[in-house]
Amino acid sequence: MFEYMTVQEASTKWNISEQRVQTLCSENGIEGIVHLSRVA
Known part of the structure; x- marks a missing residue:
């Protein structure tokens, strides 16, 4: 099972903005990222 964070x-853990986290995710700037949607 994967461990994940929102x-x-x-943003809180790394002391950066939520927008910066989203940008890093979209630019593959975070190793091992898995995108999960909240849409059910």
Whole structure:
């Protein structure tokens, strides 16, 4: 099972903005990222 964190959790943990986390995700700037949608 994967361990994961939300954008909000990453933002707080890394002391960067949520927008910056999202940008890093979209630019593959975070190793091992897996995109999960909240849409059910």
